[in-house]
Amino acid sequence: MAKETLNDVLITGQPTYAAVEDSIGRLVLNQKVHKRQWWYFFLFGMMGAGLLLVSIFWLLYQGIGIWGNNVPVAWAFDIVNFVWWIGIGHAGTLISAILLLLKQQWRNSINRFAEAMTIFAVMCAGMYPLLHTGRPWVAIYWLFPYPNILGMWPQFRSPLEWDVFAVSTYFTISLVFWFMGLIPDFAVLRDRAKNRTTKVLFAILSLGWRGSNQHWHRYEQANLLLAGLSTPLVLSVHTIVSFDFASSIVPGWNVTVFPPYFVAGAVFAGFAMVLNFLIPVRAYYNLKHLVTMRHIDWMAKIMLATGMIVFYGYILEVFYTWYSGSVFEFKLLMDRFSGPYAWSYWMLIFCNGVVPQLMWVPKFRRNLVLVWIVSAIVGVGMWLERFVIIPVSLTNNYLPSSNKMYYPTFWDFAMFFGTIGFFFFLMFLFIRFLPIINIFEVKDLVHKMLTGTAKTEPSTRPAQQPVGAGE
Amino acid sequence: MSGYGSHDERETYALVAEFDSAEALLAAAEAARVAGFKKMDAYSPFPIHGLSDAIGFKSNAVPFAVLGGGLLGGLTGYSLQYYVHVLDYPMNVGGRPLVSLPAMVPITFELTILFSGLTAFFSMIALNRLPKPYHSIFNTPGFERATQDRFFLAIEAKDKNFDPQRTHEFMRGLNPLSLNEVHA
Numbered sequence: 001m002a003k004e005t006l007n008d009v010l011i012t013g014q015p016t017y018a019a020v021e022d023s024i025g026r027l028v029l030n031q032k033v034h035k036r037q038w039w040y041f042f043l044f045g046m047m048g049a050g051l052l053l054v055s056i057f058w059l060l061y062q063g064i065g066i067w068g069n070n071v072p073v074a075w076a077f078d079i080v081n082f083v084w085w086i087g088i089g090h091a092g093t094l095i096s097a098i099l100l101l102l103k104q105q106w107r108n109s110i111n112r113f114a115e116a117m118t119i120f121a122v123m124c125a126g127m128y129p130l131l132h133t134g135r136p137w138v139a140i141y142w143l144f145p146y147p148n149i150l151g152m153w154p155q156f157r158s159p160l161e162w163d164v165f166a167v168s169t170y171f172t173i174s175l176v177f178w179f180m181g182l183i184p185d186f187a188v189l190r191d192r193a194k195n196r197t198t199k200v201l202f203a204i205l206s207l208g209w210r211g212s213n214q215h216w217h218r219y220e221q222a223n224l225l226l227a228g229l230s231t232p233l234v235l236s237v238h239t240i241v242s243f244d245f246a247s248s249i250v251p252g253w254n255v256t257v258f259p260p261y262f263v264a265g266a267v268f269a270g271f272a273m274v275l276n277f278l279i280p281v282r283a284y285y286n287l288k289h290l291v292t293m294r295h296i297d298w299m300a301k302i303m304l305a306t307g308m309i310v311f312y313g314y315i316l317e318v319f320y321t322w323y324s325g326s327v328f329e330f331k332l333l334m335d336r337f338s339g340p341y342a343w344s345y346w347m348l349i350f351c352n353g354v355v356p357q358l359m360w361v362p363k364f365r366r367n368l369v370l371v372w373i374v375s376a377i378v379g380v381g382m383w384l385e386r387f388v389i390i391p392v393s394l395t396n397n398y399l400p401s402s403n404k405m406y407y408p409t410f411w412d413f414a415m416f417f418g419t420i421g422f423f424f425f426l427m428f429l430f431i432r433f434l435p436i437i438n439i440f441e442v443k444d445l446v447h448k449m450l451t452g453t454a455k456t457e458p459s460t461r462p463a464q465q466p467v468g469a470g471e
Numbered sequence: 472m473s474g475y476g477s478h479d480e481r482e483t484y485a486l487v488a489e490f491d492s493a494e495a496l497l498a499a500a501e502a503a504r505v506a507g508f509k510k511m512d513a514y515s516p517f518p519i520h521g522l523s524d525a526i527g528f529k530s531n532a533v534p535f536a537v538l539g540g541g542l543l544g545g546l547t548g549y550s551l552q553y554y555v556h557v558l559d560y561p562m563n564v565g566g567r568p569l570v571s572l573p574a575m576v577p578i579t580f581e582l583t584i585l586f587s588g589l590t591a592f593f594s595m596i597a598l599n600r601l602p603k604p605y606h607s608i609f610n611t612p613g614f615e616r617a618t619q620d621r622f623f624l625a626i627e628a629k630d631k632n633f634d635p636q637r638t639h640e641f642m643r644g645l646n647p648l649s650l651n652e653v654h655a
Contacts, residue, residue, distance in 0.1 A: 016620075017516065017619065017620035018619070018620055021619060021620075145551060145555065151560070152560075153555040153556075153559070153560055156551075156552045156555060156556060156574070156575065156578055157556070157564075157571055157574040157575075159577075161578070162577035162578060162581070165577065165578045165581040165582065166577065166581050169581045169582070169584055169585040169588075172585060172588070172589070173584065173585065173588040173589075176588060176589065176591075176592045177588075177592075179592075180592055180595070183601075184517075184618070187618045188516070188618045188619065190618075191615035191616070191617075191618045191619060192615075192619065203604070204602075207596070207601040207602035207603070208601055208602050208603035208604050208605075208606065209601065209618075210514060210606060210608055210609075210617070211514050211515055211516060211617050211618050212512045212513065212514050212608075213500075213512055213513040213514070213515070213519075213522050213523060213526055213528060214512060214528060214530070214599065215599050215601075216515070216517075216518035216519070216522070217518075217523045217528060217530060218530065218532075218533050218594075218595045218598055218599055219518065219595060219599075220518050221531075221533040221534055221595070222533050222537075222591040222592060222594070222595035225533070225534065225537050225587070225591045226588055226591050226592070229584050229587055229588050229591070230588070232580075232584070233581075233584045233588075236577070236580060236581065236584075240577055243577075440516060440517040440518075441517070443516055443517045444517040444518065447493055447517065447519075451494070
């Protein structure tokens, strides 16, 4: 494949407002750019979504007996997939909120894409806790506090209930944040659209946005506040998810290192997923000048850094097990190392501990195929991490006579692949019908580049600056 | 330069000048504020740093609304849990106190975020008077480029200092690409 250069210019080629707008708006307004390949992925996603529908129907009809879960392993694929999906969503919020607060302008061309992934991933995640109750229509009064005829309330002291609030808040705020960023872009599409129907549609979606100074003034205030609110929110979500485990007494779960290491793991998996999607999409839709090698390089570095935090978490788990002196904890650890599920533990170490180390080498970070493969392996590794933590820990009971192996069934896999398909389905609809890169933020970046106020690394300022001026 | 001089029956909304860069717009807005205009607005494809200062527009309504929303959310979260666990359905779990504060933190926190986040969005929408399908400024010729690559400054007829002829001359002095009288 052709070598792309790595420089510190955040938008390569001709950075003009019109060029930026054209390369992004084209994907929505000129439906002809979407060729047959789009249909392949879309149909793949649609088949997955169909599989999901079938498995949900069968689950509701038959009950959760169709899954492999059984005491002592009461939580298995359902919760593994829930935690995996919700973690994938976290990269989007990190990019859109935390990097905004840190004034990392390179995020401008990837935030929309990552935020869309957040929303779709949380949709996939949210299904599992609802469906694993077996009777989601009854679960409403288990989960949400409303004055019902039984006079019952949820138990607010339970981490599971915190989870309900955390995940639903996370979904709502992410959606609002995403839609708010889309409003000015809908106005751009409204003004560029030639086709009357498209124009009317985007006019409605843009709510009559005029781009006036008053609009922008309040928009910027609201945007900054939402970023500031999303930052503690995203950290709290995975922290609370980890409380589901950490506040219990199950060996292998009762560890204080869980919250930070879950959050790091979430960002790790999320960045891997962003890379997995963006690398092919930027190549196929000619967005290489907006999502440059610099972006890929930085994302790979974040993946490496969070991967190291996660690996440190694995080391601490081993250390604490030894340090606690608890017989049951120790037995579980030995079981992870050499028990019937040892393959999953060692694969996890390989996927999350060993493979990401390749990203230390600058040459490898510039090899897109390799970065893509590493990201895919990280995705698998993070799924295995939750598998090792959740069902494998549960197979070890305090009462050895009740230890039991866990075997997933066809329907466990069907639902998991179903949500993957559903995610693809939504992502490819998004790619076709919404601006996948934030148009006005990239224009802002263009403006800053033209006026020389864009922030890149100090060593590589644009060449027009006088060299050695301060000497 | 359509509009000026033609005796149109319709009411004038504003005089609208078009510029080709953010810097030109900033300078024009600054000049118009110094000249004493108050009822004016600028239109740009992206937020421009310092434009509110140049125009003299101040508003902190969104942040204050968010503060209010956050306080209300926190209060709702806490009082919901207090009502349920202390007043409506007190339940003794192993002798633990009914007001178990640490366990109430997560939901109080989440509702604070939820309420303030929703307030941020809805107060932005409401204060900007959106959704608004029709607005006089859309009558400006070439205004579709305000979301693309052009920058507009509108001095509204409501302004006390507005005088069709003198304001027109003033705005011509700003060297716009085009200058239009826009009707309501």
